[in-house]
Amino acid sequence: MQGNVLRGYRFSIATHRFYRVTDMERARDTVRALISRVTTAEDEHHEGGCWSEGVKPRSALNIAFTWRGLEALGVPQPALWAYPEEFRAGMQARAHVLVDLDRSAPEHWETLWRESQVHVVVMLMANTPASLDERLQELHELVQHHNGLHEVGSQDAAMETVDGKMREHFGYLDGFGNPDIAGAPGHMRPGRGKLNG
Numbered sequence: 001m002q003g004n005v006l007r008g009y010r011f012s013i014a015t016h017r018f019y020r021v022t023d024m025e026r027a028r029d030t031v032r033a034l035i036s037r038v039t040t041a042e043d044e045h046h047e048g049g050c051w052s053e054g055v056k057p058r059s060a061l062n063i064a065f066t067w068r069g070l071e072a073l074g075v076p077q078p079a080l081w082a083y084p085e086e087f088r089a090g091m092q093a094r095a096h097v098l099v100d101l102d103r104s105a106p107e108h109w110e111t112l113w114r115e116s117q118v119h120v121v122v123m124l125m126a127n128t129p130a131s132l133d134e135r136l137q138e139l140h141e142l143v144q145h146h147n148g149l150h151e152v153g154s155q156d157a158a159m160e161t162v163d164g165k166m167r168e169h170f171g172y173l174d175g176f177g178n179p180d181i182a183g184a185p186g187h188m189r190p191g192r193g194k195l196n197g
Contacts, residue, residue: 011125021072026148069119
């Protein structure tokens with residue numbers, strides 16, 4: 001399982017790269033190559049990083065797909081239609097349910113989101129610009145080598161400095177975003193998981 005699902009990374013900087021599938025077979029080759037580089041939650045050595053005795057790697061790579069992206073990658077129709085309606089429809093079609101109105105309405109979104117251009121999202125995170133640049137260069141080379149994905153946008157991110165300390169910008173303190181799961185690697189932390197009693 002991808003590490004960003006089970007572990008709070010707390011990397012200080014990140015970049016998110018958005019891709020559209022331009023060639024199904026070549027894009028599938030790209031995804032296959034990316035899988036070995038994905039940072040998991042396991043305490044093991046692999047190309048995606050290493051959580052050695054709970055110590056996080058210098059950088060991390062995770063990947064996500066839109067429903068249209070899975071379709072463009074050739075996922076069989078029965079599997080595609082097994083996904084929940086919310087995922088299949090996407091956020092734009094559900095803007096009224098999500099209360100994306102007025103300034104947050106889809107007509108004010110960036111073009112790549114309004115036109116459903118994003119099929120694959122690759123998230124790179126690190127604690128230093130050098131580590132992030134290293135992973136980004138590796139990603140660029142891999143995408144260019146297989147030539148099945150076209151980058152349609154990007155978004156850089158960083159923690160904020162508040163009172164001299166780096167903070168995740170949403171400011172969550174309760175840990176509910178990363179619940180403890182029985183049998184998962186890592187350490188139990190206060191505020192995670194469900195209340196007992």
